[in-house]
Amino acid sequence: MAGRPVDGEQAASSRSRPATSVDVARLAGVSRATVSHVLNDQVERFSADTVERVRRAAAELGYVPSAAGRALVMGRSDFIILVVPHTTFIRLQDVIEVLSTDIEDLGFTVVVHFVSRTKGTTSARLQHMIETLRPAGVVDLGGLSAADLAAVERAGCPVLPQAAPLGFNTWIGRLQARHLHSRGYTRLAYAFLSDERDDPYGQGRADAVAEFCADEGLAPPAHIHVSIDPEGARRALEWLLVLCGRPVAVACYNDEVALALVFAAKGGGLSVPDDVAVIGVERAAVGQVVSPRLTTVASNVPAALRHIRHSLVRTYGSPAVLDEISDPGEAFTVVIGETT
Amino acid sequence: MAGRPVDGEQAASSRSRPATSVDVARLAGVSRATVSHVLNDQVERFSADTVERVRRAAAELGYVPSAAGRALVMGRSDFIILVVPHTTFIRLQDVIEVLSTDIEDLGFTVVVHFVSRTKGTTSARLQHMIETLRPAGVVDLGGLSAADLAAVERAGCPVLPQAAPLGFNTWIGRLQARHLHSRGYTRLAYAFLSDERDDPYGQGRADAVAEFCADEGLAPPAHIHVSIDPEGARRALEWLLVLCGRPVAVACYNDEVALALVFAAKGGGLSVPDDVAVIGVERAAVGQVVSPRLTTVASNVPAALRHIRHSLVRTYGSPAVLDEISDPGEAFTVVIGETT
DNA sequence: CGTCCCCGTTGACACGTGTCACCACCCTTC
DNA sequence: GAAGGGTGGTGACACGTGTCAACGGGGACG
Numbered sequence: 001m002a003g004r005p006v007d008g009e010q011a012a013s014s015r016s017r018p019a020t021s022v023d024v025a026r027l028a029g030v031s032r033a034t035v036s037h038v039l040n041d042q043v044e045r046f047s048a049d050t051v052e053r054v055r056r057a058a059a060e061l062g063y064v065p066s067a068a069g070r071a072l073v074m075g076r077s078d079f080i081i082l083v084v085p086h087t088t089f090i091r092l093q094d095v096i097e098v099l100s101t102d103i104e105d106l107g108f109t110v111v112v113h114f115v116s117r118t119k120g121t122t123s124a125r126l127q128h129m130i131e132t133l134r135p136a137g138v139v140d141l142g143g144l145s146a147a148d149l150a151a152v153e154r155a156g157c158p159v160l161p162q163a164a165p166l167g168f169n170t171w172i173g174r175l176q177a178r179h180l181h182s183r184g185y186t187r188l189a190y191a192f193l194s195d196e197r198d199d200p201y202g203q204g205r206a207d208a209v210a211e212f213c214a215d216e217g218l219a220p221p222a223h224i225h226v227s228i229d230p231e232g233a234r235r236a237l238e239w240l241l242v243l244c245g246r247p248v249a250v251a252c253y254n255d256e257v258a259l260a261l262v263f264a265a266k267g268g269g270l271s272v273p274d275d276v277a278v279i280g281v282e283r284a285a286v287g288q289v290v291s292p293r294l295t296t297v298a299s300n301v302p303a304a305l306r307h308i309r310h311s312l313v314r315t316y317g318s319p320a321v322l323d324e325i326s327d328p329g330e331a332f333t334v335v336i337g338e339t340t
Numbered sequence: 341m342a343g344r345p346v347d348g349e350q351a352a353s354s355r356s357r358p359a360t361s362v363d364v365a366r367l368a369g370v371s372r373a374t375v376s377h378v379l380n381d382q383v384e385r386f387s388a389d390t391v392e393r394v395r396r397a398a399a400e401l402g403y404v405p406s407a408a409g410r411a412l413v414m415g416r417s418d419f420i421i422l423v424v425p426h427t428t429f430i431r432l433q434d435v436i437e438v439l440s441t442d443i444e445d446l447g448f449t450v451v452v453h454f455v456s457r458t459k460g461t462t463s464a465r466l467q468h469m470i471e472t473l474r475p476a477g478v479v480d481l482g483g484l485s486a487a488d489l490a491a492v493e494r495a496g497c498p499v500l501p502q503a504a505p506l507g508f509n510t511w512i513g514r515l516q517a518r519h520l521h522s523r524g525y526t527r528l529a530y531a532f533l534s535d536e537r538d539d540p541y542g543q544g545r546a547d548a549v550a551e552f553c554a555d556e557g558l559a560p561p562a563h564i565h566v567s568i569d570p571e572g573a574r575r576a577l578e579w580l581l582v583l584c585g586r587p588v589a590v591a592c593y594n595d596e597v598a599l600a601l602v603f604a605a606k607g608g609g610l611s612v613p614d615d616v617a618v619i620g621v622e623r624a625a626v627g628q629v630v631s632p633r634l635t636t637v638a639s640n641v642p643a644a645l646r647h648i649r650h651s652l653v654r655t656y657g658s659p660a661v662l663d664e665i666s667d668p669g670e671a672f673t674v675v676i677g678e679t680t
Numbered sequence: 681c682g683t684c685c686c687c688g689t690t691g692a693c694a695c696g697t698g699t700c701a702c703c704a705c706c707c708t709t710c
Numbered sequence: 711g712a713a714g715g716g717t718g719g720t721g722a723c724a725c726g727t728g729t730c731a732a733c734g735g736g737g738a739c740g
Contacts, residue, residue: 018471020696031720036698045718064471068411069696072725077408078472086433093426096454100465109472112452114436125440131358131404132418132449228625230633260629267631285568286626289600291607293570360726371690376728385688409726412695 085143115143173208176251185249233260255280292338303331425483455483513548516591525589573600595620632678643671
């Protein structure tokens, strides 16, 4: 309540009808055009006195420009759609919060859109959203198929990140592989989530592991698909041993997959990490609380989003430079547990 | 590509400039007013022929009414904001998908808003969103404080669910307590997540457990707060034993809390479930994959959202009745594992 | 034949904003 | 004193929609 000295007045006026630029103009004793110019920071052509009067009036009335009016005349709205893939992200809310803050600093408003699980509905829902909202842009966290992406851009809506989309997956996969190799394992594998709809990032990481193996002269990594239940994990593990023998080291899509394999191995009388080594991704809290404690890749969310943040300021350019972190290595670190 | 026979034509027209109601009117050979009436289903006063012509023209042009234009003249938009609390929900995406479908069936568009973790920013962000978007309503999943709620309603924006908000928490807490009691335990406890910002539902469930104990003539449940790391869980468990002795049965906020306690107990040489029994909520996949397998409460998402869905159709009334499930008992079921 | 009414349709306004072109004024310069 | 140029500000249009009031016409009724 300390923030709004004229609370009573403002509440009364905003309850009946939100203040418009006409009200601001009247109170400031200027024309509506002047209000519009001043409030959009085109102040060069106005006297300091006028600018001040307009700003005071706007503040006093609690004036907020109508998004509808703005969007109507501009041809597009001030909204940016954040497209989230259908996957279980432990840090999802952090990611959203960081990006929201950045985007709002640029003067836009974030709208989160979850990609629907049922295939095909995806594009329909998003398409409708774009046609109806006409957003200033779309930020893709990996939920968009190539077809969706083309459709969005055809509608004249810029998509971020354009270049190097999801490049951090390469980094994560490489980090997992390097750690496993540094522990002495020479036979590597990659474990996907069995339902690939929930695993938009797996392919990129598996490719990075394969690349690492090639670089180091190791055999190409085996691929297994794990479903998160005891029986599914048991079968995947069995198949893994057929493919690779022991010892084998597995880079997993996430901590859930890793835990499923760890407990399947223990349940099958195998030793972790001697027979089967496992590394996850996410540093989920559960992974650190169970026994054995999981080795995993932790992420520094703001650093990991560096590319997207850069694209944002580049695309919706603003004088404020919000970036301090330059080394991609800071974004991800291996947390050593008891499974490697 | 099978869905859009006139794809080329439509793409060409929508690339340059989205079709407006003027275009539809011209093509159908009627006035713009007629187009508006027909497309808003006020067809009683028009000839069947006219209605048909207008609809064909709209379809052919791929006409989508501009949200901006609509919102401007209506005073509010067709968006409904779904407010999600800052907590880790295993079924979050399912919840969002079910509600999105329902809301879209009613002719609205869903916009997801995550409550910010930093206290206070909450209301600011949401407030700005409401002022700028002027949504038709807000659906609260538990992220709104009393102050936020009042602020939203003061802005003239209806909030759902108005009555019995989050009533399902009572049901969940009671189910946990009843199950523990049915296993023969008489000393019950409730385990909150230690960071209460991440635990918007805990209080309601703990109250339900307390009520059950009172009904059954048991001692009031002890309350502990668990942070999801080995040391934090160990301390919480230690304190629990001081409060209750053994055996003790713990209803947990979610599967993470439950797992933390289970492994803390095992690490401390206690027997699960003989010394410490544990039941979670969520039926998270990890809980079923570790050893011992977790006893937990699984939810049928559509059934659990029954109240909200009812409120939706009641508030934004539509002839279509979308509800078939009537028994709240179908929404939640106990999945018996090895920890009770 | 005149009046009334109803059916199908439409003209015109309002919503709130951004911005282009224009204007009034004053100060300089020839 | 008239012409020119810069400063500070504004009038008016366009954006796309929903809806009220009105209108023409044709049939029924007195």
